[in-house]
Amino acid sequence: MSSDPVGFEKHNHADCVSSAVASAQEICAERGVQMTPVRLRTLQILLENHAAMGAYDVLARLDVEGLGSKPPVAYRALGFLVDQGFAHRIERLNAFIACAHPAATHNPAFMICRSCGTVAEAQAQSGAFGASATQSGFQIEQTVIEAEGLCPSCQPS
């Protein structure tokens, strides 16, 4: 279990989880926001895999651990993580995923494998909208950039 295929690449997942948690803890301290037990556990649950999880899946996990059983519990914790940049919402899937680069400022783009459900996070190119936005005078505040397709492992050779 120390090395899984993940984010499309093998890596030491235990390290990946613990360093993400540590990083999130630090950032919370800096910002003066609280990493409470439910929030921490929610982050860990998301980090356990690199696939997106629905809010109700997360909730089910929290429930067996006695951390909450009602939808708002999960949505609040997830909302906090998203606000702080520790997790992202994948619109295409109505689901959530732990952020792969919690410290970096970013503007994420996602590649979603429709076969195995793995989701990899990449950096979106700032030119995704080309000249359209600036040309039309539209002021972008947030972007959703998601691709669905087949990850390397799921492609017919």
Added chain:
Amino acid sequence: MSSDPVGFEKHNHADCVSSAVASAQEICAERGVQMTPVRLRTLQILLENHAAMGAYDVLARLDVEGLGSKPPVAYRALGFLVDQGFAHRIERLNAFIACAHPAATHNPAFMICRSCGTVAEAQAQSGAFGASATQSGFQIEQTVIEAEGLCPSCQPS
């Protein structure tokens, strides 16, 4: 009512609607698929404005005209329009919008005004994912590219 602010630009909306309908009709004929009354009316409803509409909003409109009152009616018509490229689904809003360029092949990107709800359709840049996709070997089949922000009319001058 012949000229509205729309797609962020003023244009003759009656023309815009009728030409989109005509274009869709032609394409259906070419492809041997049927533009039935529910489908046509659904397309017209979407075309009436350049904001995205929820499936249940569309359904309510169909209902008063006696074209159907149950969710599957709306979802089926919308599904058809999306399949044929006459409409798009806006993931961010769980809503649908008529396609602005029904004939052209495309890979749309959307700019969503969070203030007035207007949605403009642009062409996504093929490099939105930069080298990430090709580098990692991910095979893109579909993309969701959506920006949320303020349209020109809704910006504090």
Added chain:
DNA sequence: ATGCGTATGTTATAACATAACAGAAAGCGC
């Protein structure tokens, strides 16, 4: 101790979406 801000617990319901089956209508080969 009181009051405030933040977080959690809970009820209820809203909003979005589809599975599954039944019936009608259109096209086609004979």
Added chain:
DNA sequence: GCGCTTTCTGTTATGTTATAACATACGCAT
């Protein structure tokens, strides 16, 4: 025409995702 197939529509029922609203608890500063 007749029967066959395909496609579209109608309907029931349910599943899934998300939030409003209000109640309670906790930490901490005045």
